[in-house]
Amino acid sequence: MTLLEATGMTGGYGEMDILDSVHMSVDKGEIVSIIGPNGAGKSTAMKAIFGIVHLRQGRVIFDGDDITNAATQTQVQRGMAYVPQERNIFPNLSVHENLEMGAFSRNDDITASLDHVYELFPPLREKMRQPAGELSGGQRQMVAIGRALMVTPKLLMLDEPTAGLSPKFMAEIFDRIIAVNSTGIGILMVEQNARQALEISHRGYVLATGRNRFTDAGANLLANEEVTKSFLGG
Amino acid sequence: MLEFINFYLLPGLVLGCIYTLGAIGVSLLFGIMRFAHFAHGDMMTLGAYLALAVVAVTGWPTITAIPLAMLGTAAAAIFIDRFAYRPFRASPTIIIVIASFGVALMVRSVIQIGWGLEIESYATGIQRPLIFFDSLRLSKNHIQILVSTVLLVTAMHYFLSRTKTGKAMRAMSDDPDLARITGIDTERVVTWTWIIGAGLAAAAGVFVGMDTQLNTFMGWNLLLPVFAAAILGGIGRPYGAIAGGMVIGLAEELSTYPWITDAPLLSPGYKTGVAFGIMIILLIWRPSGLFRGRVF
Amino acid sequence: MEQTLFGIMMYFVAMFTIGGIYAIIVLGLNMHWGVSGLFNAGIAGFFAIGAYTTAILTTPTSPKHLGGFDLPVWLGMLGSMVTAGIVAYGVGRICLRLRADYLAIATIGIAEIFRLVLKNETWMTNGTRGITNVPRPFEDFATPWSQIAFLGVVILVVAATYFIVERALDAPWGRVMRAIRENDTAAEAAGKNVVRFRLQAFVFGAMFMGLGGAMTAHAFKFIGPEATEPLLTTFLVWVMLIIGGSGNNRGAILGAIVVWAIWSMTQLVTGFLPPDWAVRASLLRVFLVGLLLQVMLQNFSGGLIPEKSPKIGDRQKQTPAP
Ligand SMILES: Nc1ncnc2c1ncn2[C@@H]1O[C@H](COP(=O)(O)OP(=O)(O)OP(=O)(O)O)[C@@H](O)[C@H]1O
Ligand SMILES: [Mg+2]
Numbered sequence: 001m002t003l004l005e006a007t008g009m010t011g012g013y014g015e016m017d018i019l020d021s022v023h024m025s026v027d028k029g030e031i032v033s034i035i036g037p038n039g040a041g042k043s044t045a046m047k048a049i050f051g052i053v054h055l056r057q058g059r060v061i062f063d064g065d066d067i068t069n070a071a072t073q074t075q076v077q078r079g080m081a082y083v084p085q086e087r088n089i090f091p092n093l094s095v096h097e098n099l100e101m102g103a104f105s106r107n108d109d110i111t112a113s114l115d116h117v118y119e120l121f122p123p124l125r126e127k128m129r130q131p132a133g134e135l136s137g138g139q140r141q142m143v144a145i146g147r148a149l150m151v152t153p154k155l156l157m158l159d160e161p162t163a164g165l166s167p168k169f170m171a172e173i174f175d176r177i178i179a180v181n182s183t184g185i186g187i188l189m190v191e192q193n194a195r196q197a198l199e200i201s202h203r204g205y206v207l208a209t210g211r212n213r214f215t216d217a218g219a220n221l222l223a224n225e226e227v228t229k230s231f232l233g234g
Numbered sequence: 235m236l237e238f239i240n241f242y243l244l245p246g247l248v249l250g251c252i253y254t255l256g257a258i259g260v261s262l263l264f265g266i267m268r269f270a271h272f273a274h275g276d277m278m279t280l281g282a283y284l285a286l287a288v289v290a291v292t293g294w295p296t297i298t299a300i301p302l303a304m305l306g307t308a309a310a311a312i313f314i315d316r317f318a319y320r321p322f323r324a325s326p327t328i329i330i331v332i333a334s335f336g337v338a339l340m341v342r343s344v345i346q347i348g349w350g351l352e353i354e355s356y357a358t359g360i361q362r363p364l365i366f367f368d369s370l371r372l373s374k375n376h377i378q379i380l381v382s383t384v385l386l387v388t389a390m391h392y393f394l395s396r397t398k399t400g401k402a403m404r405a406m407s408d409d410p411d412l413a414r415i416t417g418i419d420t421e422r423v424v425t426w427t428w429i430i431g432a433g434l435a436a437a438a439g440v441f442v443g444m445d446t447q448l449n450t451f452m453g454w455n456l457l458l459p460v461f462a463a464a465i466l467g468g469i470g471r472p473y474g475a476i477a478g479g480m481v482i483g484l485a486e487e488l489s490t491y492p493w494i495t496d497a498p499l500l501s502p503g504y505k506t507g508v509a510f511g512i513m514i515i516l517l518i519w520r521p522s523g524l525f526r527g528r529v530f
Numbered sequence: 531m532e533q534t535l536f537g538i539m540m541y542f543v544a545m546f547t548i549g550g551i552y553a554i555i556v557l558g559l560n561m562h563w564g565v566s567g568l569f570n571a572g573i574a575g576f577f578a579i580g581a582y583t584t585a586i587l588t589t590p591t592s593p594k595h596l597g598g599f600d601l602p603v604w605l606g607m608l609g610s611m612v613t614a615g616i617v618a619y620g621v622g623r624i625c626l627r628l629r630a631d632y633l634a635i636a637t638i639g640i641a642e643i644f645r646l647v648l649k650n651e652t653w654m655t656n657g658t659r660g661i662t663n664v665p666r667p668f669e670d671f672a673t674p675w676s677q678i679a680f681l682g683v684v685i686l687v688v689a690a691t692y693f694i695v696e697r698a699l700d701a702p703w704g705r706v707m708r709a710i711r712e713n714d715t716a717a718e719a720a721g722k723n724v725v726r727f728r729l730q731a732f733v734f735g736a737m738f739m740g741l742g743g744a745m746t747a748h749a750f751k752f753i754g755p756e757a758t759e760p761l762l763t764t765f766l767v768w769v770m771l772i773i774g775g776s777g778n779n780r781g782a783i784l785g786a787i788v789v790w791a792i793w794s795m796t797q798l799v800t801g802f803l804p805p806d807w808a809v810r811a812s813l814l815r816v817f818l819v820g821l822l823l824q825v826m827l828q829n830f831s832g833g834l835i836p837e838k839s840p841k842i843g844d845r846q847k848q849t850p851a852p
Contacts, residue, residue, distance in 0.1 A: 050415070052414075052415070072414050072415060072417070073414070073417055073419060075417075076415075076416070076417030077417065082415055084412070084415065087409055087411070087412055090404070090405045090409055090412065090413075091408060092404060092407075092408050093401065093404055093405055093408060097401050097404075097405075098405075100398070100401060101401060101402060101405045101413075101416055101418060102416060102417075104398065104416060104417055104418045105417040105418075105419075147416065269631060270631035270632070270635055272634075317824075321828045322827070322828075327630075327631065328569055328630045328631065329827060329831075331630070331631050331634060332768065332772065332823075332827065333823075333824060333827055335571070335765065335768065336765075336769075336820040336821075336823040336827075337820065337824075339761065339765060339816055339817075339819070339820045340816075340817050340820035340821065343813045343814065343816040343817040343820070344817060346813045347810050347813045347814060347817070350809075351809070458635075458638060458639055461635045461639075462639075465632075465635070503646065503649065503650040504646055504650060506642075506646065507642075507646045510639040510640070510642055511643070513635070513636070513639050514624065514636060514639055514640065514643075517624065517625065517628060517632065517636050518624050
């Protein structure tokens with residue numbers, strides 16, 4: 001079952017298009033990675049899906065609804081959560097308050113979701129009263145993902161969740177992502193640690209200069225010589 | 235010593251309360267909407283005159299007119315935001331600053347058309363101060379102002395730290411883009427920011443009227459010390475504004491105390507200049523304020 | 531009939547005289563905001579400095595205030611520009627590195643301090659009573675000619691100011707200024723000393739604000755602290771620039787004349803009303819000018835004569851940050 005289907009995405013920040021007819025899709029319960037060199041338009045593609053970069057052409061279908069260029073707030077209510085690459089926590093709010101903010105659009109009881117996030121990321125429970133800005137890089141990333149999970153999303157979009165983390169933390173975050181995915185949440189993530197990302201992904205997209213270059217199962221991309229040579233550093 | 239407390243320290247604290255309430259609003263608005271609200275002083279004037287109307291119609295004591303004045307001013311602020319500021323949400327913030335400049339004059343002229351240009355006051359007749367310990371003189375007005383300010387600030391603290399909307403306000407002040415991505419209803423947050431900012435400004439305006447008199451320029455004259463207090467506290471930081479307001483209020487009153495010789499340290503004619511002076515020194519020396527607000 | 535015609539003519543002479551003086555100040559503000567993007571909200575301060583400088587320099591000696599030094603009017607005006615420029619240099623050194631709304635707050639604060647000084651330092655300024663006997667060029671002429679000749683002086687000064695600022699903007703200096711306004715980081719990266727250029731523009735513009743103040747003192751033969759009230763100077767000048775077309779010098783002049791015409795003609799109307807109504811009507815006038823500013827900002831952000839290119843409207847439409 002297709003959860004997200006984006007076709008022919010063309011658009012950018014100003015006059016110039018960054019994305020050139022980019023295609024992307026995520027099935028229910030799938031982990032999908034976007035990889036590619038710096039400046040390829042990976043973040044832009046993600047923002048376009050979420051509706052914060054304007055699309056001149058193309059369509060984004062989420063869970064059967066056309067959400068092309070829809071308002072951000074309605075995206076969240078539809079069940080899309082997005083963790084940006086940078087500035088993805090509220091530094092002056094406590095960890096707990098960050099998580100509560102994630103549930104802003106909900107009006108039901110959120111204690112179960114809070115417990116779920118704290119179980120997923122035990123270090124956060126210890127630091128729940130501390131301002132999120134005082135946490136380590138890995139813990140901040142946990143806060144950011146936790147905040148997004150508070151939406152109870154169908155699709156979780158992560159822009160470089162492991163950027164700047166030590167291998168140990170990176171492994172832990174990937175492990176958590178698998179755990180999240182096992183509850184049935186679709187994952188679309190941009191990753192610089194492409195090998196590790198593809199290893200846990202069902203499928204992957206290779207993006208370069210704003211275009212789709214390769215699309216295949218994660219394992220196939222890892223096995224593809226051209227991909228490994230040009231995009232995975234040999 | 236008692237003279238110092240009665241005529242310098244207490245008035246300084248009262249003035250500090252007034253500046254604090256104004257500065258909290260300026261600071262919150264700056265944090266959330268990223269612009270310096272130049273009509274804030276005239277919001278204070280509006281609150282003061284609304285209370286005057288309530289007192290005139292009902293004959294209630296001034297202090298009980300405050301909630302109504304706060305409500306009225308908040309409603310006016312939301313109305314103004316819809317028509318004068320919301321069209322510029324996507325423009326550079328400086329356009330809203332210019333617009334707020336014009337709003338300040340429009341609000342003032344509406345007040346002047348409604349109430350005229352004469353000086354007004356809430357109560358007629360002399361108020362005898364209460365005497366404590368033989369010589370500590372505290373006027374009833376001053377007690378009311380000090381107590382009400384503590385109550386209002388406590389209520390604000392409760393709101394910001396305990397309620398969902400209050401937390402969302404702090405979140406948006408931290409990072410408006412992330413707030414939007416998170417699904418926070420930013421327009422609702424903006425509305426609440428106006429309710430709180432304008433409400434506190436109205437209370438401050440009424441306090442000025444209780445402490446002295448009302449005139450239609452009172453708000454303009456308060457605007458700069460209030461900005462100074464907000465900057466001192468670190469703009470965008472409502473808690474810093476409390477410290478900033480108190481420091482500026484006390485500095486203004488204490489600057490005329492004969493500290494060194496028998497003459498006032500500063501000629502009373504320059505008293506209002508103290509706030510500007512502090513502000514300008516601060517802007518040169520530490521523009522982020524004492525508590526690291528956001529500047530650049 | 532003769533009488534009314536004469537009255538009407540005199541009215542227009544007076545209107546264009548003051549409108550012209552405003553045009554000088556608006557050209558100064560255009561240098562700050564329109565060209566350089568500097569939000570100066572303390573116009574009244576530079577205006578006051580100019581007015582008082584020339585008043586002190588050109589009045590006959592008086593025990594009531596500093597001086598006067600009985601100097602010729604042109605020296606007084608030059609002195610005003612120099613003093614305003616020097617003060618602007620000091621203010622600019624302090625304030626120009628601040629972000630725009632801070633600059634506005636700081637400049638208002640400084641203007642208010644000037645006002646306090648003018649009111650309190652009686653030995654220098656005669657306090658609230660102000661300085662009288664400021665000479666006006668050609669004041670010895672018979673009645674219509676004296677006013678008309680002074681209008682001539684104003685027109686000449688406006689023309690000269692326009693010529694100077696246009697030249698400056700066409701020169702490489704003006705192009706650098708615009709580049710800085712559009713994108714100061716890029717200009718900085720291109721090796722331009724952004725702070726120095728901004729300071730130059732700030733001093734340059736402030737000199738014309740001082741000149742406008744000086745002309746006002748001469749026009750009314752008097753200057754007092756009320757004349758430096760922020761409403762009439764700072765706010766009206768801002769409205770003039772926005773309505774005329776920020777970034778365009780011809781727009782600045784047109785804005786000054788149009789807004790002043792509206793302002794003074796509505797005053798004429800309110801003059802016929804009974805006193806009680808007259809006060810209200812004049813207050814309503816302030817409200818309407820505020821409303822006019824709103825309408826312009828929301829619907830015609832380029833003004834009557836928009837900046838040639840790049841248009842100011844485009845500059846304002848930034849992509850919302852992602
Ligand atoms: N806010 C913005 N405004 C204008 N241009 C932008 C903006 N953000 C990115 N760009 C441009 O869009 C292009 C694609 O950027 P994008 O951030 O999507 O790349 P990316 O693939 O995510 O790179 P990275 O691996 O470095 O995160 C780049 O050329 C960049 O300069
Ligand atoms: Mg990126």
